[in-house]
Amino acid sequence: MRHSRILKDGVATQVAIDPSQQQEMTSQQWLPATTGTVFGIALNDKALCASMEQAFNEKPHVNPPKTPVLHIKTANTHIGYGAAIPAPANGEAIYAGPSIGIVMGQKATRVSEADAMSYVAGFTIVNEVTLAENSFYRPAVKAKCRDGFCPIGPWVVDQAEVATPEALAIRTYINGELSHSTNTDQLVYGLPQIVSYLSSFMTLEAGDLIIAGTPIRTAQLALKAGDTVAIEIDGLGRLENPVVNEAELG
Amino acid sequence: MKRARILFNGELTAVTVNDNNDAVLNDGTVIAEAEANWQPPCDGKIFVLGLNYADHAAELAFKAPEEPLVFLKGPNTLLGHRKNTYRPDGVDYMHYECELVAIIGKTAKNVSREEAMDYIGGYTVGNDYAIRDYLENYYRPNLRVKSRDTCTPVGPYIVDAKDVADPHNLALKTYINGELKQSGNTSDLVFDIPYLVEYLSAIMTLEPGDMIFTGTPEGLADVKPGDEIVTEVEGVGRLVNTIISETDYLASLN
Numbered sequence: 001m002r003h004s005r006i007l008k009d010g011v012a013t014q015v016a017i018d019p020s021q022q023q024e025m026t027s028q029q030w031l032p033a034t035t036g037t038v039f040g041i042a043l044n045d046k047a048l049c050a051s052m053e054q055a056f057n058e059k060p061h062v063n064p065p066k067t068p069v070l071h072i073k074t075a076n077t078h079i080g081y082g083a084a085i086p087a088p089a090n091g092e093a094i095y096a097g098p099s100i101g102i103v104m105g106q107k108a109t110r111v112s113e114a115d116a117m118s119y120v121a122g123f124t125i126v127n128e129v130t131l132a133e134n135s136f137y138r139p140a141v142k143a144k145c146r147d148g149f150c151p152i153g154p155w156v157v158d159q160a161e162v163a164t165p166e167a168l169a170i171r172t173y174i175n176g177e178l179s180h181s182t183n184t185d186q187l188v189y190g191l192p193q194i195v196s197y198l199s200s201f202m203t204l205e206a207g208d209l210i211i212a213g214t215p216i217r218t219a220q221l222a223l224k225a226g227d228t229v230a231i232e233i234d235g236l237g238r239l240e241n242p243v244v245n246e247a248e249l250g
Numbered sequence: 251m252k253r254a255r256i257l258f259n260g261e262l263t264a265v266t267v268n269d270n271n272d273a274v275l276n277d278g279t280v281i282a283e284a285e286a287n288w289q290p291p292c293d294g295k296i297f298v299l300g301l302n303y304a305d306h307a308a309e310l311a312f313k314a315p316e317e318p319l320v321f322l323k324g325p326n327t328l329l330g331h332r333k334n335t336y337r338p339d340g341v342d343y344m345h346y347e348c349e350l351v352a353i354i355g356k357t358a359k360n361v362s363r364e365e366a367m368d369y370i371g372g373y374t375v376g377n378d379y380a381i382r383d384y385l386e387n388y389y390r391p392n393l394r395v396k397s398r399d400t401c402t403p404v405g406p407y408i409v410d411a412k413d414v415a416d417p418h419n420l421a422l423k424t425y426i427n428g429e430l431k432q433s434g435n436t437s438d439l440v441f442d443i444p445y446l447v448e449y450l451s452a453i454m455t456l457e458p459g460d461m462i463f464t465g466t467p468e469g470l471a472d473v474k475p476g477d478e479i480v481t482e483v484e485g486v487g488r489l490v491n492t493i494i495s496e497t498d499y500l501a502s503l504n
Contacts, residue, residue, distance in 0.1 A: 043388070063386075065388045069386075069389055070389065072393075072397075109399070110503075136389065139319075139322065140389065141320045141321070145454050146454055147359075201397075202324055202397060203326045203399050204326075205326075
């Protein structure tokens with residue numbers, strides 16, 4: 001089963017969706033598919049890490065990361081399927097960040113890698129939008145926490161319905177054209193490792209979401225006002241959002 | 251007015267706080283300060299300023315930044331008044347950070363410095379513990395240092411903004427087992443509250459309950475299991491916390 005949230009008569013409403021039924025996407029106002037805290041793992045893509053091998057050993061980093069590099073996407077960033085991603089009025093470049101999202105099903109404190117996935121409800125699609133990732137030295141609040149910079153959805157797919165979460169193709173389309181392809185097998189830290197690591201010092205709650213990892217933000221992922229961006233993950237669905245100049249959103 | 255939240259009969263309950271710092275329920279029932287089960291006084295985004303006092307920046311061998319160094323915490327890290335914070339086994343340096351916390355009172359986007367104080371609903375005290383052993387030079391200070399379970403006591407209560415005459419002239423003090431260890435004043439903030447509200451609200455929409463931990467002055471010291479740590483902000487509150495061992499913490503989870 002798939003689980004989402006829609007706006008029904010002005011009220012946020014949980015809905016269960018039978019995947020065998022054709023879903024008319026535009027007839028609903030979709031809300032972010034999850035409501036908890038959203039953590040992201042940076043530098044968790046093999047090619048991105050390889051490209052930074054030299055930088056990792058230079059100032060200001062000095063040493064490669066010893067542990068997963070974490071950030072938070074604040075609540076103001078979360079939007080649902082079809083909602084507008086506000087592009088900065090000054091025309092500054094922004095980038096899509098296609099990733100699988102791990103949705104927690106129950107409270108998890110200090111869970112082992114072996115047990116980690118039993119605390120997971122399912123998976124969703126996340127577009128971890130960002131300004132250019134110029135630096136990984138200081139927390140990227142300015143780049144990553146702008147309003148609407150984290151589409152989540154359209155729904156959460158039960159874990160039982162996803163046979164190989166660590167081998168799913170991820171495709172990003174910009175204005176209908178396939179622009180970028182990756183796969184969940186490109187993650188440096190795998191899904192159980194991520195859940196176990198976060199829970200080793202932070203209690204995860206049911207409904208919390210972990211963005212597993214995003215690829216290098218090349219020109220293939222660059223977005224501008226007027227674009228429509230869609231991320232497809234095999235077995236999870238398609239998350240589509242228009243990009244609109246923030247000055248036009250009021 | 252002082253407002254807080256306590257667990258009462260298992261439910262998160264809004265209370266006011268009287269002049270003795272006791273919790274007062276809606277029906278007038280008074281629960282003594284030492285007896286109440288204090289919870290973090292609000293929910294919202296948690297912003298924290300690094301290196302926002304020049305003396306503290308120098309203490310850490312940094313020069314004060316040219317723009318605010320803001321990091322985020324998850325709600326898991328928050329803890330109320332008179333609770334226990336655990337020190338992980340085998341770490342070399344865990345220190346408190348006494349901070350004035352400004353709490354957003356109404357939705358704020360693109361607010362100017364001149365108008366910023368109208369958007370502050372109140373103030374509380376925060377203790378932003380850090381475990382320096384876990385610092386890495388990626389998104390520094392990283393979540394493993396700063397967003398740990400039990401590592402951010404906050405409270406005991408929120409004082410209404412109108413009851414704090416000048417939030418930029420408040421003494422900050424931290425005591426370990428009654429001994430004064432840290433002393434500073436919010437007059438030394440590098441980026442003051444109006445600057446921070448303007449800066450953050452230019453990036454994103456702020457909502458009521460969002461917390462801005464404004465940073466800490468110099469005077470850090472290591473804390474050990476058994477220590478009672480009191481962080482105090484003049485006219486805002488006195489926040490008590492006890493350090494326990496990881497072993498005792500793990501036992502408390504079961």
